[in-house]
Structures are given as C-alpha cells and as structure tokens.
Amino acid sequence: MPLHHPCLKVLIAYEDPLVSIGLHTVFNERADILVVCASMLNGRYVEPLVDVVIADLACGLRIAAERRQLERTVRAPAARLLVITPHDTEENVRAALDAGIQGYIGLGSPVQELIEAVRSVAAGGRYLCAQATQRVADSLTRASLTARERQVLGLVAAGCSNKDISAALAISLSTVKAHVKALLDKLGASSRTQATSLAVSRGLITASSLPHPKAPSAPSVAPIPTRSQGRRPWQHAWMARIQAETPLAKL
Known part of the structure; x- marks a missing residue:
C-alpha cells in the first residue's frame, strides 16, 4: 500500500516570472503539495497560512527582516522559508542562515531534491544543498572577517x-x-x-x-x-x- 505524505501548502514568492512559472508547474503535478496564491500590499507579500514560503534570496531576506519586525508585536507561527538561488557564495549562504532562513538550494537542483527540501523544511528541519553545505564547511576552517x-x-x-x-x-x-x-x-x-x-x-x-580601468585619454595640461x-x-x-x-x- 503506497505511503501518502500529508498535503503541504507552499507559497511561491519568486520574483523571476519564468522561475515562478516553473515552480508552479512542478508542484501542480504533485497531489501532496498545494500551491497557495499570495496577495500583494504596498509591494509586500501578505502571507496566508502555509507551511513553506519559497523565494529567491533577495525576497527571502526581505521576508525574514519583516518578520523580525513583526515578532516584536505579534506572536504568531510563521511559515518556514526556503530560498532557491543561482548564487551559492559563502557570503550569501551566511546571510541566509543569519537571517533565519531554514532552506537553501541552488537554482539548478534536481526536482526531487527540491521536493525533499520542501518536506524537510516543512517538518521543522533545515536543508542545505551540497554546494551550500560545502561553503559552510569551508568557512568553518577559516577565521571570519570582522x-x-x-x-x-x-x-x-x-x-x-x-x-x-x-x-x-x-x-x-x-x-x-x-x-x-x-x-x-x-x-x-x-x-x-x-x-x-x-x-x-x-x-x-x-x-x-x-x-x-578606462582607456587612457590624450594628455592635457591641468593644475x-x-x-x-x-x-x-x-x-x-x-x-x-x-x-x-x-x-x-x-x-
């Protein structure tokens, strides 16, 4: 008898329309993941009740920052954050983790890894793709800059x-x-x-x-x-x- 995962609700907040369409297509083909539409208010995403918000790095960092401001006045459970980005530099991985983002995977990751990342983050865990994990491991062997x-x-x-x-x-x-x-x-x-x-x-x-560097210009007399x-x-x-x-x- 096949195992059925509980239905997960995800919100896609990826600002690149082509990537956003691709993510919708991937999740719409799965019966155990429901894509919930987001509304916009003054340029900000208004989060419905979902399990995971999937965003690009810039949007994910903005959402995380807005949440920190809201946490001072509102005590409510927030959806987990997963960012998908083509940039896996040490600085970006550190920024995401420091902001409280729970998942970080590369834009070219296989579909199955994306599904695994969503489930892992929704279950309360953290997920880093292999490249991001390597960046973190490398940074631990070096002293960080002040x-x-x-x-x-x-x-x-x-x-x-x-x-x-x-x-x-x-x-x-x-x-x-x-x-x-x-x-x-x-x-x-x-x-x-x-x-x-x-x-x-x-x-x-x-x-x-x-x-x-610019091409050298003709010399001129100047003070x-x-x-x-x-x-x-x-x-x-x-x-x-x-x-x-x-x-x-x-x-």
Whole structure:
C-alpha cells in the first residue's frame, strides 16, 4: 500500500516570472503539495497560512527582516522559508542562515531534491544543498572577517591607499595597516590583488563592484590636483559609502 505524505501548502514568492512559472508547474503535478496564491500590499507579500514560503534570496531576506519586525508585536507561527538561488557564495549562504532562513538550494537542483527540501523544511528541519553545505564547511576552517575588516577590504579592492582608508574610516594609519595585515592573513593572501581575487571568489565582495580601468585619454595640461582631487571617481564612491556607514568614533 503506497505511503501518502500529508498535503503541504507552499507559497511561491519568486520574483523571476519564468522561475515562478516553473515552480508552479512542478508542484501542480504533485497531489501532496498545494500551491497557495499570495496577495500583494504596498509591494509586500501578505502571507496566508502555509507551511513553506519559497523565494529567491533577495525576497527571502526581505521576508525574514519583516518578520523580525513583526515578532516584536505579534506572536504568531510563521511559515518556514526556503530560498532557491543561482548564487551559492559563502557570503550569501551566511546571510541566509543569519537571517533565519531554514532552506537553501541552488537554482539548478534536481526536482526531487527540491521536493525533499520542501518536506524537510516543512517538518521543522533545515536543508542545505551540497554546494551550500560545502561553503559552510569551508568557512568553518577559516577565521571570519570582522565588520571593520570587511570595510577595509572593500576600500582595498577599490584601490584606495592606506592613507585614503585612514581618512575614510577616521582611524590611524597604524590601525589601517593592522587591519590590512589581519585580513590578508585570514584570506591567505600575500598581496592586496590576491586578497581582492579571493574575496570575489568567496562572495565577500562582488566583481561588479570593482573598478574597471578606462582607456587612457590624450594628455592635457591641468593644475596639480589636491589629494582629494587626485582620487578616482570610484574611490570617492567607495569612501563616501563607507563613511556613511561608519560612526565618527574611532574603533
């Protein structure tokens, strides 16, 4: 006599319409999984009573953040969260787990693994695909970067000098050098260039955020720039971003 799993209710909150249609097709072919429609209010998903919410990473992180705000005033059981994403970098896996997301699988995972992940998460467990599990395992063998080291890493990747970093973060030059040495050691890098490359491969920074060299233009006569004027536009952008996120107090 065949075993019958209890019917699970899932909500698909995947923002890519093609992926969303594919997920609907997969679940609609199964008698033991019911897809529940979601409504939208002011750009936010209004969750009906379901067992699992399936979302892309960005949407899953937003839902998790909204729940943390609601938990302060509303004590109600919430559906479990499973994210499906093409990005399995260490940074993304860490972000999902830190946000309280219970399931994480790759976009190219087999259908049977998706079904297994939904059932596992609905039953109260956690599910990580093989790639995400490997990322977590690898990260456990390395010391993690502190928040300040991540800021320094971003500025290093932007090509800022130690003096630029010192000015941007309002810390001493010796402190900058200590942070640079610490992050190089933690990344296992021997140079700033290698540190940037390793950080991109681990997902600590994105390649799109790095500066792209432009073709040299014809030389022109110009006044000698000040230190601030001599910085590249992308260095100004990185420093402005870091300064906006950094308190004035020195760390």
